[in-house]
Amino acid sequence: MSDLDQLTQSLARNLKHWRGERGLTLDALAARAGVSRGMIIQIEQARTNPSVGTTVKLADALGVSIAALLDAEQPPQVRLVPPEKAVRMWSTSTGSHTTLLVGADSPGPLELWSWHLMPGDSSASDPHPDGTMELLHVTAGVLTLLVDGEPHSVPAGTSAAFEANVAHGYRNDGAEAVDMTMAVSVVPAR
Incomplete structure (x- = not known):
């Protein structure tokens, strides 16, 4: 298989x-x-x-x-995710991609992502449930973070946090690739 x-x-x-x-x-x-x-x-x-x-x-x-x-199986108390088991979720023909590195469900969903955006590429996201937070840290390039239509320049070495209950997106308007790590925390379903 x-x-x-x-x-x-x-x-x-x-x-x-x-x-x-x-x-x-x-x-x-x-x-x-x-x-x-x-x-x-x-x-x-x-x-x-x-x-x-x-x-x-x-x-x-x-x-x-x-x-x-x-996930194919129930996680043990400590779950290690080797690189070959991380899940590539999105990619473009120019080389941009996102990888879900690891996630947890208690007390609410929490995910850790790796992003690589090539110059000119972008990814848009619909609003998440109220209370969903995204934290990101740019390690290379300059990310254009769009939150509710407003652009924010996030250069390498800079971190950002925002409530992701509005339309948002990530864009690379620069000449070099953008690399970032992102954590997403979703409020537990009621």
Whole structure:
């Protein structure tokens, strides 16, 4: 089984599990996540590999980390994630990419990401649930952080924090690659 097939199977199993754990019908999860009922059915039957945006919407609606939806097994007390097990979530033909390094679900979803943005590339994100915080630290280049339409220049060595309940995005307007590490903390689902 390929890595993609294993990821698709894990997502199908975990989405079903967390939807059941939260007592949500397909229609309730679809409404809460803004994802069609048909798409959720296809994901739960491992017939499709959803976009990063769809996966984020489902995780947010369930109040779990993306790692909880993608993990193949239950984590032990200490979970080590070797580089080859980190999950590449987004990439472009020019070499930009994001990697979910590790995540946890207690007391609320918490994720650690590695980002690499090539000059001219960008990634936009829909608003997350109220109370979701993003922390980032730029290690190379100059990131243009967009929060609710307002650009913020974040040069190497600088960190930023913001509540991510509004549209936001990350853009590289410079001539060199941007590297950053980002943590996302989501408020637990009620």
